[in-house]
Amino acid sequence: MASEEPKIRVEHLDMAYGNFVVMNDLNFEVRKGEVFVIMGGSGCGKSTLLKHLIGIIEPAKGEIYYDGENFTQADDDVKKKMLQGFGVTYQGGALWSSMTLAENVGLPLGEFTTLSQKEIREVASYKLSLVGLRGFEDFYPAEISGGMCKRAGLARAMALDPDVLFFDEPSAGLDPISSRLLDDLILELRDSLGATFVVVTHELASIFAIADRAIFLDAKTRYQLEVDNPLKMRDHSDFEAVRTFLLRGENAAPVAVG
Numbered sequence: 001m002a003s004e005e006p007k008i009r010v011e012h013l014d015m016a017y018g019n020f021v022v023m024n025d026l027n028f029e030v031r032k033g034e035v036f037v038i039m040g041g042s043g044c045g046k047s048t049l050l051k052h053l054i055g056i057i058e059p060a061k062g063e064i065y066y067d068g069e070n071f072t073q074a075d076d077d078v079k080k081k082m083l084q085g086f087g088v089t090y091q092g093g094a095l096w097s098s099m100t101l102a103e104n105v106g107l108p109l110g111e112f113t114t115l116s117q118k119e120i121r122e123v124a125s126y127k128l129s130l131v132g133l134r135g136f137e138d139f140y141p142a143e144i145s146g147g148m149c150k151r152a153g154l155a156r157a158m159a160l161d162p163d164v165l166f167f168d169e170p171s172a173g174l175d176p177i178s179s180r181l182l183d184d185l186i187l188e189l190r191d192s193l194g195a196t197f198v199v200v201t202h203e204l205a206s207i208f209a210i211a212d213r214a215i216f217l218d219a220k221t222r223y224q225l226e227v228d229n230p231l232k233m234r235d236h237s238d239f240e241a242v243r244t245f246l247l248r249g250e251n252a253a254p255v256a257v258g
């Protein structure tokens, strides 16, 4: 379970594309072993924040720390090493269509370890079994469902035993049942692996199901409004925008009809 110790610390982070400012002065911590959700309305900067956390985009200002070590200012070698501790699952799973599931999961192992082909196959099978895909090693992505592709993407993200896993929009494109199964899997992996999850989603059902804590990014003010447990925020937030989002607008004044 989550400890109070921060896995990630973000300090005074400004995010921008050129002159276009996305968010100002983000400050928050992600605790070890928790599921931390990045939430907010469309276009508020959720994916942009994820890209900052995994080093795809450099901050306009501010710093990101992992286990107390400065990721933003780290030199290339140190950064590369830190990156190997991250597992990333992109929307849709982002699997190579010409490779089987075992080959997809084995790809990072071939690149970053000295394991033999046989060992790689064994680790890939094990990772696939962790996400409920035992027996699907030799299937191609086109032969399995969207939900299974996302699970295979998660297995690939876990290939190098990362201690922090990033997941971009796990529910996107999934029916409610598959989405629920994926949520259950995230919680199961949090508990069994003790991994820290950072998840981008705007699906309320998922947010309430998986998030130990969440950050709300406000597109209007371009600041974070709050970091807390989402149920607590829904019922007690001082910010109307946060309550409105988490209540799907049901606290909004009724619109006169007719």
Ligand SMILES: Nc1ncnc2c1ncn2[C@@H]1O[C@H](COP(=O)(O)OP(=O)(O)OP(=O)(O)O)[C@@H](O)[C@H]1O
Residues within 6 Å of the ligand: 017, 020, 022, 040, 041, 042, 043, 044, 045, 046, 047, 048, 049, 202
């Ligand atoms: N490469 C880019 N260049 C310039 N602007 C960008 C770029 N990528 C995103 N933006 C803009 O930055 C803002 C934040 O985008 P981002 O994709 O991070 O939002 P989001 O909260 O993930 O959105 P959604 O929920 O719709 O996926 C948006 O206004 C978007 O148009």
